[in-house]
Amino acid sequence: xxxxYFAWLRQKTGVSEEDASPPETVTDxxxxxxxxxGRGGGFAEAFDDLSVVxxxxxxxxxxxxxxxxxxxxxxxxxxxxxx
Amino acid sequence: xxxxYFAWLRQKTGVSEEDASPPETVTDxxxxxxxxxGRGGGFAEAFDDLSVVxxxxxxxxxxxxxxxxxxxxxxxxxxxxxx
Amino acid sequence: xIRVQRQDFDVGAELAAxxxxxxxxxxxxxxxGLVREMAGGxxxxxxxxxxxxxxxxxxxxxxxxxxxxxxxxxxxxIIHRYGKLEPGERIVxxxxxxxxxxxxxxxxxxxxxxxxxxxxFWKLEQTGGGAEWADARDSDGAAAARWFRDAKxxxxx
Amino acid sequence: xIRVQRQDFDVGAELAAxxxxxxxxxxxxxxxGLVREMAGGxxxxxxxxxxxxxxxxxxxxxxxxxxxxxxxxxxxxIIHRYGKLEPGERIVxxxxxxxxxxxxxxxxxxxxxxxxxxxxFWKLEQTGGGAEWADARDSDGAAAARWFRDAKxxxxx
Numbered sequence: 079x080x081x082x083y084f085a086w087l088r089q090k091t092g093v094s095e096e097d098a099s100p101p102e103t104v105t106d107x108x109x110x111x112x113x114x115x116g117r118g119g120g121f122a123e124a125f126d127d128l129s130v131v132x133x134x135x136x137x138x139x140x141x142x143x144x145x146x147x148x149x150x151x152x153x154x155x156x157x158x159x160x161x
Numbered sequence: 162x163x164x165x166y167f168a169w170l171r172q173k174t175g176v177s178e179e180d181a182s183p184p185e186t187v188t189d190x191x192x193x194x195x196x197x198x199g200r201g202g203g204f205a206e207a208f209d210d211l212s213v214v215x216x217x218x219x220x221x222x223x224x225x226x227x228x229x230x231x232x233x234x235x236x237x238x239x240x241x242x243x244x
Numbered sequence: 245x246i247r248v249q250r251q252d253f254d255v256g257a258e259l260a261a262x263x264x265x266x267x268x269x270x271x272x273x274x275x276x277g278l279v280r281e282m283a284g285g286x287x288x289x290x291x292x293x294x295x296x297x298x299x300x301x302x303x304x305x306x307x308x309x310x311x312x313x314x315x316x317x318x319x320x321x322i323i324h325r326y327g328k329l330e331p332g333e334r335i336v337x338x339x340x341x342x343x344x345x346x347x348x349x350x351x352x353x354x355x356x357x358x359x360x361x362x363x364x365f366w367k368l369e370q371t372g373g374g375a376e377w378a379d380a381r382d383s384d385g386a387a388a389a390r391w392f393r394d395a396k397x398x399x400x401x
Numbered sequence: 402x403i404r405v406q407r408q409d410f411d412v413g414a415e416l417a418a419x420x421x422x423x424x425x426x427x428x429x430x431x432x433x434g435l436v437r438e439m440a441g442g443x444x445x446x447x448x449x450x451x452x453x454x455x456x457x458x459x460x461x462x463x464x465x466x467x468x469x470x471x472x473x474x475x476x477x478x479i480i481h482r483y484g485k486l487e488p489g490e491r492i493v494x495x496x497x498x499x500x501x502x503x504x505x506x507x508x509x510x511x512x513x514x515x516x517x518x519x520x521x522f523w524k525l526e527q528t529g530g531g532a533e534w535a536d537a538r539d540s541d542g543a544a545a546a547r548w549f550r551d552a553k554x555x556x557x558x
Contacts (some may be wrong), residue, residue: 085451085523086534137456139519153453153521157537160450160481160522161434161493161513168294168366169377220299222362236296236364240380243293243324243365244277244336244356256413259433267438267488273509274431276416280500281424331424343437345513346544352430353506387503 079148081114083124084155087131090124099148107133108142110152130156162231164197166207167238170214173207182231190216191225193235213239245320246304248295250327253337262319262339269318271345273352275338281331283378286371291378293326293335296364300324303363311340311355315347322355324365354391361388402477403461405452407484410494419476419496426475428502430509432495438488440535443528448535450483450492453521457481460520468497468512472504479512481522511548518545 082095091114100113111133115125125131128142134153135144146152165178174197183196194216198208208214211225217236218227229235247253255276263269281288304322311320319341329335338359340351367378404410412433420426438445461479468477476498486492495516497508524535 082453084453084521085525134453134456134521137453137459139460153456155453155521156523156534158518158521159524159535159537160452160520161517161541165296167296167364168368217296217299217364220296220302222303236299238296238364239366239377241361241364242367242378242380243295243363244360244384254413255416256411259412263435263489265489269435270437271435272431272433274433275502275506276429276431277502278420278426278428280427332420332422345432345434349432349506349510356502 079146080151081110082151082153084153086156087124087154090120092120100146105145105147106142107135107140107144107146107152110146111142111154124154132157162229163234164193165234165236167236169239170207170237173203175203183229188228188230189225190218190223190227190229190235193229194225194237207237215240245322246301246308247321247323248297248300248304249323249325252325252334253323255334255337258321258323258337259339262321262341264319266318266341268343269341270343271348272339272341273345273348275336275352275356276334277336277356279329279331279333279335283369283371284376286373288331289370289372290328290330291370292328292368294366294368295324295326299364304359307355307358307362310358311351314354315340315342315351316344317342317347317351320351320355322359324359324363326365357384357387357391360384402479403458403465404478404480405454405457405461406480406482409482409491410480412491412494415478415480415494416496419478419498421476423475423498425500426498427500428505429496429498430502430505432493432509432513433491434493434513436486436488436490436492440526440528441533443530445488446527446529447485447487448527449485449525451523451525452481452483456521461516464512464515464519467515468508471511472497472499472508473501474499474504474508477508477512479516481516481520483522514541514544514548517541 081098083091088094104110104113111125114121164181166174171177187196194208197204308320321339323337338355340348342348478496480494495512497505499505
């Protein structure tokens, strides 16, 4: 699973992109954030308040209950501020 | 009184601009159209259907009951179609 | 700013001049009206735009002032052409600049809607069937009427 | 058409290319977003726009397609820049062309409203106090929400 971080999530985690293999118990976005938070440090900080975290799976906006699996590209970012 | 005609009112009357001296009984725009219509010919035709005639006095849109007097610039034209 | 002119205008240059050095502008909304190739179901060869010199400028300045009263605008521009125009040619440019985009959109839309019913221009359309004065559209009256009430609910003429 | 690019764009040239030879266009509505000099009450030195390559293009293409489904549009254009930008610089251009002006206005407004809440861009603002990620505005969410129901009253995400 490819995981990408943008804006302050990238800064807090210190990672812009990684290949990760979460355990089989991680089946949705919420589960993934929990697993990442469990790493502690900047990851715990980045995923501390999920109300300001948005996710995309395979480049589509999704909710926290959206399924994730091994081949997916998952991105985490704050609410968008373009335009 | 200066009277100006635009678009098909100019074409029907055959006049683009004239200096006119209507009688003192002409006190408003409606009265003026009646007097002009009384000239017959193209003028009668131009002012036959007042629902498609608009007026300005001193370069301001006005209603048919607006006063007119000797020193005014009065214009007659169809509903506008710019833009 | 108001301009009534026979010649064409350069949209990019006009918009760049509109913003100028004003760093308080967050959004510019522009509308460009073009001559369509069809007029009342018939192919249009050309049109002639007649106007009322003097009153035109007054009417446009009043519409611009009304827009500036209703919305917090940094800059406004109305350019309207007259004379002979062919399909594809630019007729009018309205541009409004504001800190906020919604003010720019609404005021630009307001100006073109009011211009369509209040600025003294008349189109003579030349088709294969001859020359005809364009009819005012009911939809233009309805579009202008949307803006008849100001923020305080006061009826405006 | 969608373009995501670091470099500036020429509004006049883009709008001329948008209309091209399409004589069915009666009106073009354009919105240009500019970098304002103030950010959260402090003078802005510059901003850096980060985006999600790949997803950005998909998101913009989907917004454009949605606009074309909702309004009878002849042409559409979205150009969005990324990278470092200074006050006064252009960020985004949205332009829509239609036979009718109201379709052009509404669709252009719709595209920028949806872009503001759906396109994956993030602004890092540099002021005298340091660099801060811009907060999403509630007003942008409200602006986007105005368009959540389509003509058939179907709820859209």
